Amino acid sequence: MSSGIDLDYPFSGRWLVQNSPADRIPSHGTHRFATSHAIDFVPVGEDSRTAPITFSGLVRPEPPERFPGFGRPILAPADGAVVAVHDAEPDHRAHRGLPSIGYALTQPRRVAAGWTALAGNHVFIERGGIVVALCHLQLGSAAVRTGQHVRAGELIGRCGNSGNSTEPHLHIQAIDGTHIEGANAVPMTFRGSLPRNREIVDVPLAHGVG
Numbered sequence: 001m002s003s004g005i006d007l008d009y010p011f012s013g014r015w016l017v018q019n020s021p022a023d024r025i026p027s028h029g030t031h032r033f034a035t036s037h038a039i040d041f042v043p044v045g046e047d048s049r050t051a052p053i054t055f056s057g058l059v060r061p062e063p064p065e066r067f068p069g070f071g072r073p074i075l076a077p078a079d080g081a082v083v084a085v086h087d088a089e090p091d092h093r094a095h096r097g098l099p100s101i102g103y104a105l106t107q108p109r110r111v112a113a114g115w116t117a118l119a120g121n122h123v124f125i126e127r128g129g130i131v132v133a134l135c136h137l138q139l140g141s142a143a144v145r146t147g148q149h150v151r152a153g154e155l156i157g158r159c160g161n162s163g164n165s166t167e168p169h170l171h172i173q174a175i176d177g178t179h180i181e182g183a184n185a186v187p188m189t190f191r192g193s194l195p196r197n198r199e200i201v202d203v204p205l206a207h208g209v210g
Contacts, residue, residue, distance in 0.1 A: 004187040005130045005174050007077035008152045011159075012205045014048060015041040015069075018169070021187065022194040033115055034185040038173035039194075041201065043069020043159055048200050050167060051094075058097030064161040067094060070168040071138055072159040076150040077190075080127035083178055087142035089120045089162040100166055110164050115180045119171070120163020123156050124178060130186050131178055135171040136163050 009015075018040040021027040026036035044050050045068040056062070064070045070091075095103040110117040121137035123144060138160030144150060161168045175183035188194070195201055 004189065005078070005127070005132070006189045006192060007132065007174075008075075009190050009201060009203045010075045010077040010134060010156075010170065010172060011041065011043070011072065012075075012203045013069075013072060014044050014046065015170075015201045015203075016044050016048070016050070017195045017197055017199045017201060018042055020195060020197045020199075022196045031185070032111070033118065033180055034175045034183045035173055036185040037187045038171060038185070039188065040169050040171050042167065042169040043067070043072050044200070053096060059099070061093035061095050061099045064091050064094055064168050067161075067168045069159045070161065071141070073155055074134055074137060074157045074159055074170060076125055076152050076154045076156050077132055077134075077172070078125060078127045078152050080125040080132070080150060082123060082144045082146055082148045082150060082156075083126045083131060084122070084124035085142050085144060085146050086116060086119070087121050087137070087140060087157075089116070089139060091139050091161045091168075092165075094161060094167040096167065103166060107164070116163070118164040120165060121157070121160060122163075125150060125156075126178070130174055130176060131183070132172065132174050132188075133180075135173075136160055136165045136169060138162070
């Protein structure tokens with residue numbers, strides 16, 4: 001396994017940290033699909049909260065447009081080459097409260113369906129033999145193509161709710177190859193450190209990105 005890769009944050013604004021490897025490894029409870037060092041960032045508003053919970057949201061799935069970060073720009077976290085782009089998965093409704101229980105029961109079906117069913121729309125960026133995967137992007141939002149070279153901070157897509165996602169967020173992981181089923185996880189840091197669960201990351205708005 002590689003010793004690690006340091007990245008820039010792939011966004012601006014306020015984001016809540018979840019499933020951080022700073023708190024436990026494997027961060028997502030499994031080593032499958034090389035997710036042991038993956039991390040999730042949930043976009044939040046100026047009040048550091050996601051969409052308010054309503055009675056309706058507790059009993060039925062909610063449209064992803066209700067959430068403050070749906071469609072928020074996702075940026076390249078490093079200079080590199082785009083080695084994969086997938087942009088065909090729909091954004092499904094968000095699941096909180098009682099709907100989250102039913103959604104959890106369908107998890108084995110998504111795992112059995114493979115990587116794309118879990119990642120949803122995604123972009124792979126390769127730098128120095130390490131591939132960074134950015135997942136759950138919004139349908140139709142990919143702003144890059146395979147073979148393209150990108151610079152850190154360049155727009156690559158928008159935050160969505162595709163794949164295995166209960167509400168709009170960004171899942172990011174680093175691996176040592178493009179074949180996810182046979183790849184090994186690579187530890188990541190962001191600007192030299194790794195945020196912990198429940199921490200709010202506040203990144204100033206990048207010039208020209210909106």
